[in-house]
Amino acid sequence: MTACRAAIARAQDALAQWIPAPIPLACDILAMPAHLAAAGHAPHYTPPRLDGSPGLFWFNTQVPQTGAGWAGEALAFHEASPGHHLQLSRAQALSTLPALQRHGFVNAYGEGWALYAERLADEAGLYSTPERRLGALVLQLFRAARLVVDTGIHAEGWGWAHAVAWLRRTVPLPAAFAEAEIGRYVAAPGQALSYAVGQHELLRLRADAQRRLGPRFRPREFHAAVLDSGSVPLPTVGRLVDEWIAAC
Amino acid sequence: MTIAAVADELDTAWREHRPFLASEDGLCAYDDRVPDLTVEAEDAYRAALGRLARRARDLDETALTFADAVTRDVVLDAAQRELTLLESGGLEHTVAPVMTEGPTALLTVASRTVLRRPQDASAYLARCRAMPAYLRAHVARLQEGARHDRRPVAALVQAATRQVDEALASGGNKLASVPPPPGWVGAEAWQQQVARASDAAARALGDWRAAVAALAVRADDACGLCHLPGGEGDYAALARAHTTLDVTPAEVHALGRAQVEALHDAVVELGGVLGHAGLEATM
Numbered sequence: 001m002t003a004c005r006a007a008i009a010r011a012q013d014a015l016a017q018w019i020p021a022p023i024p025l026a027c028d029i030l031a032m033p034a035h036l037a038a039a040g041h042a043p044h045y046t047p048p049r050l051d052g053s054p055g056l057f058w059f060n061t062q063v064p065q066t067g068a069g070w071a072g073e074a075l076a077f078h079e080a081s082p083g084h085h086l087q088l089s090r091a092q093a094l095s096t097l098p099a100l101q102r103h104g105f106v107n108a109y110g111e112g113w114a115l116y117a118e119r120l121a122d123e124a125g126l127y128s129t130p131e132r133r134l135g136a137l138v139l140q141l142f143r144a145a146r147l148v149v150d151t152g153i154h155a156e157g158w159g160w161a162h163a164v165a166w167l168r169r170t171v172p173l174p175a176a177f178a179e180a181e182i183g184r185y186v187a188a189p190g191q192a193l194s195y196a197v198g199q200h201e202l203l204r205l206r207a208d209a210q211r212r213l214g215p216r217f218r219p220r221e222f223h224a225a226v227l228d229s230g231s232v233p234l235p236t237v238g239r240l241v242d243e244w245i246a247a248c
Numbered sequence: 249m250t251i252a253a254v255a256d257e258l259d260t261a262w263r264e265h266r267p268f269l270a271s272e273d274g275l276c277a278y279d280d281r282v283p284d285l286t287v288e289a290e291d292a293y294r295a296a297l298g299r300l301a302r303r304a305r306d307l308d309e310t311a312l313t314f315a316d317a318v319t320r321d322v323v324l325d326a327a328q329r330e331l332t333l334l335e336s337g338g339l340e341h342t343v344a345p346v347m348t349e350g351p352t353a354l355l356t357v358a359s360r361t362v363l364r365r366p367q368d369a370s371a372y373l374a375r376c377r378a379m380p381a382y383l384r385a386h387v388a389r390l391q392e393g394a395r396h397d398r399r400p401v402a403a404l405v406q407a408a409t410r411q412v413d414e415a416l417a418s419g420g421n422k423l424a425s426v427p428p429p430p431g432w433v434g435a436e437a438w439q440q441q442v443a444r445a446s447d448a449a450a451r452a453l454g455d456w457r458a459a460v461a462a463l464a465v466r467a468d469d470a471c472g473l474c475h476l477p478g479g480e481g482d483y484a485a486l487a488r489a490h491t492t493l494d495v496t497p498a499e500v501h502a503l504g505r506a507q508v509e510a511l512h513d514a515v516v517e518l519g520g521v522l523g524h525a526g527l528e529a530t531m
Binding site: 033041046047048049050051052053097098099100101103104106107108109130131133134137138140141144145146147148150151152153154155156157158159160161163170180182183184186187188189190191193194196197198200201229230231232233234235236239240243 | 252255256258259262272273274275276314315317318319321322323325326336338342344345346348359362401403404407468469470471472473474475479480482483484486487489490491492493495497498500501503504505507508511512514515518519521522524
């Protein structure tokens with residue numbers, strides 16, 4: 001948790017180079033309730049509540065999960081800043097938008113942004129050691145593997161044992177964690193596709209904007225175009241980027 | 249009607265369908281409710297989604313500003329995603345210790361509840377009292393699914409019933425562990441009422457466990473949606489809904505394979521530079 005706090009502080013300092021004002025305040029990190037931690041819940045973020053409660057990054061201090069060890073900094077960038085906390089806090093402040101866009105959560109957009117944020121942190125050199133950067137790469141590999149396993153199970157008919165074996169062969173994970181992951185994919189078909197597909201689409205849109213704008217491309221303005229209509233489906237992000245490019 | 253009004257109506261319908269999530273967002277108007285899992289409630293929600301999507305589609309596109317057009321995209325996407333989730337019938341064949349309706353949601357409520365005012369305490373008591381009916385409705389939906397050969401997966405049933413067993417063995421559902429508002433004069437009587445509601449919920453958890461243990465299950469080797477009647481089409485629709493893109497499962501699978509290959513090479517290369525031979529050593 002200490003390492004995550006330090007990583008989030010570095011990201012907060014870097015936010016101004018990624019997005020224009022207003023920059024949200026950093027979120028806090030707390031240990032999650034004991035019974036959730038014992039059940040193996042993954043570290044996660046809960047956004048600021050309408051009653052004024054702040055956004056919080058909940059950490060599992062009882063059962064080691066993804067995010068423990070070398071992957072910790074990547075997880076902090078994903079859950080807090082520049083990931084979920086930045087995106088959701090900024091959206092909630094957009095008072096002219098309908099609540100559906102300010103408080104809604106479109107998985108492919110929200111999880112895609114958070115995974116994109118891990119990459120953004122790497123591009124800004126925010127990982128503190130090469131090992132932490134390696135941890136981030138392994139987490140990216142893990143999310144890519146989800147695309148194969150989720151579709152493998154539900155469209156290609158993979159059995160549970162085969163899915164666990166393939167996942168562990170591709171991303172060396174503890175057996176219990178791999179089992180829990182497969183359980184999640186089985187319980188919520190397709191949800192796990194949103195992360196890597198969303199990131200892939202955001203990276204594609206950014207590359208396209210860079211190509212079209214050349215030296216006029218500004219990352220801060222690109223990110224504002226992506227973030228400042230709240231939670232939207234990915235094709236709409238494409239429309240927003242097109243509109244921004246046309247106005248440049 | 250403006251697109252903003254349609255969006256607000258959809259947002260309200262969504263929150264009424266998912267009051268636990270509304271509470272997590274800090275909307276205290278929903279704190280006394282539990283999800284209505286009955287077929288009738290689902291049908292009403294489905295009808296509302298269809299009606300709102302039609303209203304959004306029927307708006308004159310030429311009269312919309314760019315911001316309005318964005319909102320219309322969001323409304324149509326959200327309505328379609330919710331309809332897809334309903335059509336896939338997950339409620340009738342999913343038992344799991346995570347991310348599902350039923351005991352998992354119940355066991356999570358206490359840890360996410362903070363009571364500041366007497367009215368918060370009253371709302372929480374009403375929610376606790378509604379838990380047994382919530383669990384009974386969940387069982388009824390699972391039994392309905394089983395009648396149509398849509399059965400839950402064995403490994404997840406085992407994990408979910410184990411979660412319930414552990415909760416019951418360690419003092420129940422924690423509903424009575426939520427402290428009353430600080431300094432409230434009605435605290436003592438309220439705590440007794442919550443304790444009784446908690447006991448009733450614990451009995452309902454036991455009933456849920458017995459009913460689920462009696463369900464026929466799907467073998468772990470057939471854990472995918474494609475093994476259920478109509479499951480192939482359901483999954484293709486869910487893949488589109490969760491990615492918001494017009495992609496097929498086969499295309500997503502191929503994208504994943506390509507990403508895995510590229511990232512594997514990057515991991516092994518950086519791991520090698522750091523003196524770790526092979527993928528395993530990087531972990």
